Amino acid sequence: MTKPTELQADDATRRALDQQLYTLVGRPVREVRITRVCRNEGLRWVALVIGLNGKEVRLFDTGLHHAAAVILREAFPDADWSAAQDYTVRTGTLARRSTALPAGLRGGRR
Numbered sequence: 001m002t003k004p005t006e007l008q009a010d011d012a013t014r015r016a017l018d019q020q021l022y023t024l025v026g027r028p029v030r031e032v033r034i035t036r037v038c039r040n041e042g043l044r045w046v047a048l049v050i051g052l053n054g055k056e057v058r059l060f061d062t063g064l065h066h067a068a069a070v071i072l073r074e075a076f077p078d079a080d081w082s083a084a085q086d087y088t089v090r091t092g093t094l095a096r097r098s099t100a101l102p103a104g105l106r107g108g109r110r
Helices: 011-025 064-075
Strands: 006-008 029-039 042-051 085-088 093-096
Touching: 011 029, 011 042, 011 064, 029 064, 042 064
Parallel strands: none
Antiparallel strands: 006 093, 029 042, 029 085, 085 093
16 A cells, blocks of 8 residues: 555644644744654654744754654654655645655756
């Protein structure tokens, strides 16, 4: 079965996620980008959190980058977690991140 590339949280889940992220980060959040990384302790999911001002909210030093990823992984168990995901707080949308190959790698011109 193919996993959907985009999932939509219902209103109650969206509000709960907004509150959980606010509590975790200490400010309103606009977007969360979740990526899997290889660390000394093995593979871990981490989150890059973006505030309403469009700037990164520094979480790495506090260790909360992993907690933010866990919150979203638990809220969207049906997502394709073999790929990076982006969560938009305003809409409650979790979408698989896709990175287009540069034209030079696709046989096209630069």
